[in-house]
């Protein structure tokens with residue numbers, strides 16, 4: 145059991161109890177977290193992680209909640225959010241330091257202002273730098289990890305600086321899951337401000353045309369199978385517009401599930417099951433989840 149007075153002795157940031165998480169997710173879905181904490185610095189993170197470990201309380205780190213499906217029952221444990229304490233950006237002689245709580249759009253803007261390119265394609269991904277590193281988010285030929293040189297994390301209760309090679313970045317993956325990512329260092333190629341801005345604008349327009357950005361969603365639900373596209377398979381199986389409760393396969397992009405009104409996490413889970421079963425039966429392909437289910441305990445999705 146957590147003692148708030150005990151935590152307050154070692155933690156400077158804000159602590160909320162029974163915090164509804166739906167509003168912190170782009171899906172607008174999810175129950176409450178027992179504890180929602182907003183550390184102000186690395187020491188706060190170390191203290192809360194080590195306290196939780198001693199008390200055997202699970203800890204989850206949430207970024208912008210743009211690739212998670214949180215259960216209707218919510219999360220038993222502590223949810224850490226870094227946007228309050230880790231929203232800094234710094235250009236140190238051509239090396240960009242970004243706090244993990246910075247939104248990608250802000251990172252891209254900062255880089256363009258300082259005449260650095262290589263990340264402009266990421267501007268439309270509604271992620272924090274921390275979440276984007278863990279997922280190695282990417283689009284239009286670029287990935288978050290491309291120009292990263294080092295990542296600072298809390299791992300096994302200690303502050304560690306990991307070289308890029310130690311993070312094992314791959315397609316929508318890294319080995320940073322389970323750590324708390326605090327900061328990243330980028331070394332980016334120089335570019336022309338106007339050209340970079342134009343490319344960002346062009347790609348944002350392209351994204352808005354192809355994704356249901358106006359309806360709550362959690363990005364791509366499934367990873368693309370080898371040599372195939374999940375969206376194409378789902379569309380070919382006739383599933384565009386398929387619903388379960390208030391969850392619907394987007395008409396605009398079949399790898400997105402949209403929350404058309406007040407969908408529950410269990411609506412989404414049932415729709416995921418329908419999609420997987422149909423694609424397996426009709427196309428012979430097993431779809432693997434890209435979205436991260438949280439708070440479902442032992443129950444498989």
Ligand SMILES: Cc1cc2nc3c(=O)[nH]c(=O)nc-3n(C[C@H](O)[C@H](O)[C@H](O)COP(=O)(O)OP(=O)(O)OC[C@H]3O[C@@H](n4cnc5c(N)ncnc54)[C@H](O)[C@@H]3O)c2cc1C
Pocket residue numbers: 170204205206207208209210211212226244268269270271272273274275276277278279280281282283316320321322323324325326355356357361362363364436
């Ligand atoms: C409209 C829309 C468009 C999208 N387009 C794309 C796209 O083009 N390409 C793409 O790759 N993705 C896309 N996504 C998915 C999503 O934005 C990415 O997966 C992103 O990396 C998630 O970042 P986040 O900060 O929201 O993390 P969250 O969704 O909050 O978390 C994702 C995972 O990372 C972990 N995590 C988050 N922050 C930290 C941290 N600081 N330390 C340790 N673990 C952490 C969480 O525990 C969770 O396991 C899109 C999503 C939406 C809603």
